[in-house]
Ligand SMILES: Nc1ncnc2c1ncn2[C@@H]1O[C@H](COP(=O)(O)OP(=O)(O)O)[C@@H](O)[C@H]1O
């Protein structure tokens with residue numbers, strides 16, 4: 096176990112990105128405290144100022160753990176398996192439990208190191224007064240460590256099941272964010288009701304660290320429309336989180352055996368060679384059968400774009416159709432729910448939820464498709480082959496972007512029926528819907544360009560995916576968090592500035608989502624998104640050109 | 647060897663430096679149309695560097711290289727049409743079948759759809775891999791991948807094929823098949839450049855061989871010419887009647903040789919023989935034999951060991967290696 100642990104830990108520490116993350120954490124937390132330090136050294140005895148500082152500190156700590164930790168366990172096992180070193184470990188006297196414990200503690204040690212760099216900031220928050228060292232700061236750290244533990248357990252489980260590091264990274268981030276945020280959704284929907292579903296929702300809510308952290312910083316009930324109210328159950332979260340992590344750990348260890356290496360290769364069965372019945376059934380199930388023999392790429396299409404569609408599992412047409420169908424159903428259901436009055440939400444709230452659904456899809460799907468556009472070629476050895484063809488850099492760059500753009504447009508188009516129903520109910524909203532849709536399209540363009548540009552600077556898909564997700568989460572979630580604390584501690588100006596960084600705020604405000612209506616964001620947010628988009632595209636094009644040039 | 651009259655490949659004083667490190671040092675060679683060039687040297691010799699310069703993926707620090715008159719630096723686009731290049735890594739794409747894979751690269755070279763389908767059938771036929779057209783590329787075995795890699799280089803019907811380590815990692819059977827495939831390609835009139843870090847692997851089918859170590863060209867010509875140059879230093883074995891006198895015999899041989907050759911004398915007690923390398927003439931060798939017999943050592947045989955390719959290769963590469 097010890098050799099696995101030290102190799103894992105040192106391996107992380109040696110990667111320049113982890114070191115950069117560590118330094119960034121240290122610097123960010125020092126700046127945070129400096130910025131919040133009472134002017135003139137006068138300590139505010141009421142403690143209001145320091146509570147604000149503690150709030151920002153806690154949010155940064157939680158955000159840091161959610162963004163930073165999952166990347167490391169997610170790629171840990173699958174990368175070693177693909178490189179062949181996992182097989183070597185299996186043939187050593189170290190048991191499966193030992194391998195697991197080594198990897199687990201290695202990542203945890205790194206997380207601990209990052210947390211240590213935040214201790215001076217914690218001490219400074221305490222020195223400002225008004226914050227209890229054990230009941231608040233101590234418990235906050237406990238909650239953060241539990242969340243880190245849970246993230247690592249999720250990451251390692253995903254890593255044993257995944258076939259590629261970048262897929263593992265995507266799924267892990269998805270699950271960690273689901274635990275942190277989606278667990279709150281059922282509670283929000285069943286609030287005020289009783290019965291089995293309400294009880295289950297209440298239990299699910301206990302898994303999210305969000306209400307707990309809010310409670311600890313003394314903001315419970317102040318934000319989120321009462322979503323994070325009353326007794327937050329700090330201990331329930333700690334026990335529940337550790338329990339879940341233990342269950343996941345056992346599930347992972349049970350999988351760490353020969354089966355990891357004993358997977359048969361796909362024999363390449365093709366539908367065209369199968370019986371008529373199989374062909375008919377597959378036609379009905381898939382509509383666009385991925386295992387049908389394909390016709391050649393038509394000359395008028397960019398071959399790079401077609402190749403991108405064909406090589407990704409998720410982007411293949413039968414998946415797209417399923418996703419699109421799912422989106423259409425969800426968006427229609429949401430609108431219908433509003434019209435039937437089963438929920439006393441106004442049309443505006445539904446519109447806001449539609450916008451959040453769309454932009455959520457954009458932020459989650461775009462990086463998974465765009466971050467690896469260039470990195471995967473470099474990682475898998477495709478780049479020198481592309482270099483040796485007569486394709487121009489322009490066609491390579493644009494074909495890759497187009498493959499993602501069309502995918503996203505298709506998915507978004509599927510959410511349009513919801514808007515259509517909305518505008519039939521309330522025709523006066525036509526203008527607002529148009530402005531919101533333009534904002535969403537800008538969000539697609541900006542997210543795509545930014546993901547492609549950042550991803551192009553990596554030679555590993557997993558690393559590219561992590562970096563892009565971290566940047567996008569900060570860009571899109573950061574402003575929403577600042578908005579959630581509007582009034583205290585963030586002033587109107589700050590909130591408005593933060594919301595204009597992405598087109599999300601603009602879309603929400605034009606559609607009339609409660610809480611966003613007072614912000615006038617349209618020209619400025621569009622301008623910012625356009626600038627980011629154009630700048631990213633230029634950077635992306637330059638990087639492709641640089642990579643294609645002879646060394 | 648004199649420069650051929652109509653060289654399809656012409657490399658002149660090619661040098662590539664990475665910072666202070668010289669990966670390729672003043673390389674000059676040329677090749678006639680339809681020939682197979684075996685570009686041979688140990689790992690890190692500079693083979694891949696040379697090839698990358700030829701296909702326009704790297705810029706030389708100095709010197710020039712032309713393929714069929716096209717300059718490898720200035721006429722990058724023409725070079726891409728003239729050359730089919732297989733790098734030392736395969737370059738697989740996920741979820742892509744062999745046929746789709748070839749179709750993509752065919753489209754990338756701008757071959758129209760109808761002609762492309764026909765061409766794919768042809769290259770699959772040539773490489774004997776038609777039966778794997780529906781397999782997923784990432785699930786192919788190493789040998790199958792190498793064939794598909796060769797098939798890919800043939801798609802746009804290039805004049806010259808440049809294959810980096812095509813036989814690397816193949817089992818003996820697959821290696822023979824790869825050799826046959828290369829001969830078949832030469833039969834189609836292609837000029838081939840094939841690299842290897844193992845001399846015997848490919849040299850038998852090559853018209854010309856270039857041996858490179860540490861960025862310098864050590865030998866260039868037909869295999870026979872190179873072997874003749876290398877044969878200056880010969881290996882001999884003294885077979886004794888029993889193991890008892892092996893050490894005495896070895897001492898006697900050492901005494902008769904130049905100091906530089908003395909470490910090369912090996913006594914093999916189990917086989918009752920002494921082996922040594924020397925550059926001495928036949929008369930001097932006769933004196934050694936006489937000395938052995940004079941010491942009452944029972945010699946049953948005194949024979950020269952014919953050198954094979956591998957020894958020749960090792961002697962070239964060792965001769966120039968630094969004393970480290
Ligand atoms: N991009 C590079 N930067 C620095 N050194 C390099 C680079 N590419 C190759 N080298 C060095 O040049 C030498 C020749 O490499 P290479 O041509 O790949 O050898 P091989 O004959 O095995 O193909 C090696 O010592 C290698 O380390």
Ligand SMILES: [Mg+2]
Nearest residue numbers: 693694734810
């Ligand atoms: Mg090489």
